Amino acid sequence: MSKRTLHSFFSPPAKRSKNSLDTLSRRVSPPQVSKEPTSATAIALENAPSDQPINYTAHPGYAFPIADLPPNIAEKVEELLLTASGKAINNQPHLDLLYFEPLIPQPTADQLFRFLRSSLPFYRVKYTITRFGKSVDINTPRFTTVYGLDATSQFISTPTPSPSDPKTTQLTSRIVETTNPTKDVPPTKYKSCTVPPRPIPPCLAMLKNLTEALTNDTYNFVLVNYYSTGQDSISYHSDDERFLGPTPAIASFSLGARRDFLMKHKPPGAGPGNGSKTQPTSTSEPGSAEKVYPGTTQLKLPLGPGDMILMRGETQRNWLHSIPKRSGKNDKGKGRLNITMRKAMVPGGTENYYQYNVGTGPVYRWDEAWSEMRLWEEMKLERGGSSV
Numbered sequence: 580m581s582k583r584t585l586h587s588f589f590s591p592p593a594k595r596s597k598n599s600l601d602t603l604s605r606r607v608s609p610p611q612v613s614k615e616p617t618s619a620t621a622i623a624l625e626n627a628p629s630d631q632p633i634n635y636t637a638h639p640g641y642a643f644p645i646a647d648l649p650p651n652i653a654e655k656v657e658e659l660l661l662t663a664s665g666k667a668i669n670n671q672p673h674l675d676l677l678y679f680e681p682l683i684p685q686p687t688a689d690q691l692f693r694f695l696r697s698s699l700p701f702y703r704v705k706y707t708i709t710r711f712g713k714s715v716d717i718n719t720p721r722f723t724t725v726y727g728l729d730a731t732s733q734f735i736s737t738p739t740p741s742p743s744d745p746k747t748t749q750l751t752s753r754i755v756e757t758t759n760p761t762k763d764v765p766p767t768k769y770k771s772c773t774v775p776p777r778p779i780p781p782c783l784a785m786l787k788n789l790t791e792a793l794t795n796d797t798y799n800f801v802l803v804n805y806y807s808t809g810q811d812s813i814s815y816h817s818d819d820e821r822f823l824g825p826t827p828a829i830a831s832f833s834l835g836a837r838r839d840f841l842m843k844h845k846p847p848g849a850g851p852g853n854g855s856k857t858q859p860t861s862t863s864e865p866g867s868a869e870k871v872y873p874g875t876t877q878l879k880l881p882l883g884p885g886d887m888i889l890m891r892g893e894t895q896r897n898w899l900h901s902i903p904k905r906s907g908k909n910d911k912g913k914g915r916l917n918i919t920m921r922k923a924m925v926p927g928g929t930e931n932y933y934q935y936n937v938g939t940g941p942v943y944r945w946d947e948a949w950s951e952m953r954l955w956e957e958m959k960l961e962r963g964g965s966s967v
């Protein structure tokens with residue numbers, strides 16, 4: 580396979596032929612899972628000097644400049660994603676998964692985990708819903724963040740070197756109509772978003788572009804969840820919002836601590852999501868007596884670091900998934916990152932994603948010394964105002 584440069588991953592990948600993923604799975608050799616490295620090799624890899632200094636990307640929508648993926652991690656991830664093959668799981672009604680176990684083996688998965696956890700701004704979103712006529716306050720039980728824009732609009736970003744820091748590139752973006760890129764979107768188009776939409780930073784754009792090449796699909800949103808302990812979770816839901824279309828492909832990466840990913844078929848008679856702006860869209864109440872859909876059983880995938888699961892076809896319309904709480908798992912500092920790539924078709928998707936994954940609250944950032952997510956405002960004061 581001819582080697583693509585990292586820069587080529589910032590432009591859309593060349594389309595593979597129809598069904599090329601399955602063809603690819605058969606055609607290419609399995610991922611090169613190296614033998615367990617000796618600890619000396621692992622340490623050498625972890626500390627491999629990158630031949631370039633780490634650069635940062637600043638944007639008015641980023642709480643602080645976000646580091647670009649270090650070249651030693653980027654090159655490894657590129658190589659792994661371009662040679663991977665997954666296992667199809669489609670032995671139950673309406674279930675269509677492709678499981679890469681793992682897609683990114685150690686030690687790269689761990690390097691990527693630690694890099695992304697410390698490089699991204701996170702939020703702990705609170706919102707209010709109405710349930711049975713009553714207002715209910717919801718505290719999202721995990722850290723979240725999101726980047727991207729639905730298919731009706733596009734960012735046109737201009738990079739300029741930062742005058743105060745040679746390592747930082749400053750991005751300024753316009754949002755234009757996809758159908759007419761000379762036309763800026765009207766200011767009212769995204770006025771219901773809790774924050775102005777922000778472009779996917781290079782470290783996640785690279786992962787997204789490689790995932791597009793691997794899955795022969797395109798994505799315009801990257802959502803990130805951080806489960807700091809076993810008490811962080813996501814309840815049973817399906818990502819079946821109308822703004823994702825009827826058969827969405829969602830690529831979901833796991834990094835860090837292993838957590839169970841549970842899936843069950845929606846009960847008989849349960850319709851697809853109604854597209855309402857609640858998160859998650861379709862839920863099942865814990866403990867509610869539900870009929871099991873005939874011929875199906877619950878699936879439990881203990882997702883580990885570097886695993887990737889592609890949910891596609893009829894899956895979201897018919898199946899629910901969750902990361903349940905677990906006691907004694909992921910003690911302080913372990914944590915699990917989940918990164919999903921999705922494609923929203925209309926502005927309602929942009930609104931929904933920023934509302935439920937950024938919200939209006941404060942920014943958190945991983946503090947390596949404290950081994951926990953902390954309020955960025957407090958960390959900034961301690962750093963004397965320095966952002967990176």
Ligand SMILES: O=C(O)CCC(=O)C(=O)O
Nearest residue numbers: 804813818831840902917
């Ligand atoms: O953390 C995971 O693996 C699942 C996350 C998820 O289902 C979601 O963000 O919609």
Ligand SMILES: [Fe+2]
Nearest residue numbers: 816817818900
């Ligand atoms: Fe989900």
